[in-house]
Amino acid sequence: MPITVEHVTHFLTAAAELIHAHRDELTSLDAAIGDADHGANLDRGFAAVIARLPTVADKDIGTVLKTTGMTIVSTVGGASGPLYGTAFVRAGMALADRHEMSAEDVVLALEAALDGIVARGKAQPGEKTMVDALVPALEALRAALAAGRSLGRAVQAAAAAAEAGAQATIPMLAMKGRASYLGERSIGHQDPGATSTAYLLRALAMTCSRNEEEA
Amino acid sequence: MPITVEHVTHFLTAAAELIHAHRDELTSLDAAIGDADHGANLDRGFAAVIARLPTVADKDIGTVLKTTGMTIVSTVGGASGPLYGTAFVRAGMALADRHEMSAEDVVLALEAALDGIVARGKAQPGEKTMVDALVPALEALRAALAAGRSLGRAVQAAAAAAEAGAQATIPMLAMKGRASYLGERSIGHQDPGATSTAYLLRALAMTCSRNEEEA
């Protein structure tokens, strides 16, 4: 069963719920090496996305993702606002006018998202940012699909890789964003943005798995 | 042996030492119902008195006491500065040009001191001020002398009465000074000024007793 607008809506709703549930955790992570706002920032942004969803429910996937991105840009602020916002806008552009998407389209969308984040933020892997969750997620996704896994399984592998990637930021020295001001003191803490990326991937995995169970 | 300028100097030195030793206690009492400065205020003032003493060592008792009062006025500030300052100035005026003083003169000096405090501060007994230590001290002094006690014994009785008077301020509702702003909440705390008055009386008792032992 291909991914439809309903699935995308389901993904965004699951993402908003996960972010809300982990709001304090994200804020605590940000308090340690940043400014204690990452949880509140994303919670505010995804709540706005959910409120906006009904206005695009009858539109194509590209429009839904672009609207999501623009809503995030308009409501989140901070570093994560433009980064996640651009990611969703770029993903939406990659899927313009599409009402269904295949496994390959999911890869395409995530690649576009990563490109958007890197274009905006210029972070390399290993610099202790959300890139360190997204890059391994994308690699795992591609590998699983190449190995013939279902999309649901493949995205689950991607989500697991994102979580591992987030944990792998702990020993890293931050080179980008606010945590970089801490220098050596950034070492030993998990990056909040990488952590929220892992939650977004988990929400995507939940949606894709459910789709397969229903099928 | 009559009281001489040397004894007055001894009294002031003992007073300065006692105040210094109890500085934190006086400040803590003032923190509870005032502004946490009584210990520092008097310590500063008596240190200045001690520094000034050599300049009047060859003068009469009245001059020494007046100089003490004026030094206190010029260095203490707050409520206790003008009150104790006036007390010493008035005591000095009562003993103008005197080089020796008798038991009766001690009574006269303390009466003048009390008059000075009341003239400045207008406090009645029972209003939770230094007056509540000084009034019973003076009564005890007069009673002990009337009963034929030596000056040393009599001033010891006065010091004990001052201490009891200070403790008796605990259940009082403050009606004067800063503690009065607390209303009912002033009840249950010992008045800092009554406490410092008790220390001054103790210093006087130490001087008069030593005088008698030496005799």
Add this chain to the structure above:
Amino acid sequence: MKKLINAPENVVKEALAGMAIAHADLIDVHFDPDYIVRKGAPHNKVGVISGGGSGHEPMHGGFVGYGMLDAACPGAVFTSPVPDQMLAATKAVNGGKGVLHIVKNYTGDVMNFEMAAELAAAEGIEVASVVTNDDVAVENSTWTAGRRGVGVTVLLEKIVGAAAEAGADLATCKAIAERVNAHGRSMGMALTPCTVPQAGKPGFELAEDEMEVGIGIHGEPGRRREKLAPARDIAEMLAGPILDDLPFQSGDAVLAFVNGMGGTPLIELYLMYNELARILKDRNITIARSLVGNYITSLEMAGVSFTLLRLDDEMIKLWDAPVHTPALRWGM
């Protein structure tokens, strides 16, 4: 005790030294006795001086300059200054037209200023005094030391300073000062205590969910302890007694002064101002002028006080007149 200081006993002198350098264009600082005096004193006008314990900055030293105070006498922290300071300051600012002493109603301040005034009079200087006592937290004060002088003092210093600058004589200055005091009311609260440097520990302790209501400006406990409340309830707690006391009435025009106790950030003060504005609007009282900031403080205490002053045309004119001091400046 966490403070940016060297030794507790040197805090006042070292801060004065800093002020002297930072505002060398406006003031001179005299040491022993300590007082801050307006550049070029005495001027050909009534001299206006004030003073009190330190720890309330910018009051009073920050208000010395054109159109406000001619001198300020800072005591030790929370300790009223000694008469020598006021005497020296009075002499320094006496331009032959007399000197007004602005005194906050605390036993120590009143007595020390009184002694200074007597000494100045003995030297032939005409001195008048006004005692501020605007704190409505102190009720039934007839038989006690009376009400504390708090926020109104700042407004009064500005207004009477402008009158003196404009050439008003001593009696007129005193009358205006008394009118301002009579028409102003204040009340304050604290979220946290403060620590007198020489005491080394806080004046009281508050749990995470407690506040003190009806505090003064000397780090002392307030009239009562309450559970922490939302800003709008705190605003009611402070504004209610103020409004009922004068009383302020529908149609009044007021100066609304929201003052921080020293450790409260501006974002919270503006939020409290918003609450106060709402309360005044409900009562049909117009805010004709306002002042929001940390002006009469208790060291690093977190908290807020409200002061309302019922304005008349002359007060507004004098409030608007140019002023140039370290802490208040406009029109020049």
Add this chain to the structure above:
Amino acid sequence: MKKLINAPENVVKEALAGMAIAHADLIDVHFDPDYIVRKGAPHNKVGVISGGGSGHEPMHGGFVGYGMLDAACPGAVFTSPVPDQMLAATKAVNGGKGVLHIVKNYTGDVMNFEMAAELAAAEGIEVASVVTNDDVAVENSTWTAGRRGVGVTVLLEKIVGAAAEAGADLATCKAIAERVNAHGRSMGMALTPCTVPQAGKPGFELAEDEMEVGIGIHGEPGRRREKLAPARDIAEMLAGPILDDLPFQSGDAVLAFVNGMGGTPLIELYLMYNELARILKDRNITIARSLVGNYITSLEMAGVSFTLLRLDDEMIKLWDAPVHTPALRWGM
């Protein structure tokens, strides 16, 4: 968390509402998107806008008015504002001569302003940007996000605001702004942490005898934790790296800015100013102008930052030019 607030999520809007009423003569506050704009905008001059997270008050909203900013965009607490705000503010202040964006160097601020500038350019508005990055606490920043923009931002907003008011064109304004940034250096420290309302607890914890050195303005930990020290040692810790970095030299004339982090009382700031003045005197550096107070803050954090700006004649002239904003006012 002890704050004078109602609900954590409403702090910024309610404080803005209070500002709007308190300073109705100077500013208008626009909500959704949120921005503070100078009364009567647009004016016939280069528009100057800034913005950033809230919690730094009076920066930036308190600097909107004659001779300084035309608009300020406040984000959530410590969160850079969103492009919609800067776009709307840019349009509101564009008098046809272009708009200068003053951005502090934080990834979020830079990206959000960049997006706004792109959108404004798409609508035909000429936009130039300057990014401040004066914090010397961040060393070896070549491969990282670079240095933070802190205290110099306040001075720059005043100076470039005066230039714009005097009719300088956009390129000139940008050049002056870059010159100010290039000649200014800052460093700060904290005695206590602060609490983001929506986080509900402090960003870090410090023992009674500890301090953070090399902090920014977002309640984050600093570069290192140290034992609490006397004011004179703290002054050396901050001034040393600043002086060595530019480097400032014997004979330089500087603007010395001693800034409180929000919870530090003025008495301590003047004391720290005294220490800074001593250090500068020892190095034969002249303090030509100074500023002491809480201007760029981190909520209720106790602490201090030093900013030194090497002045030239044009900067002095622009600094002295009249300004009339809620937080800085002189000459009018």
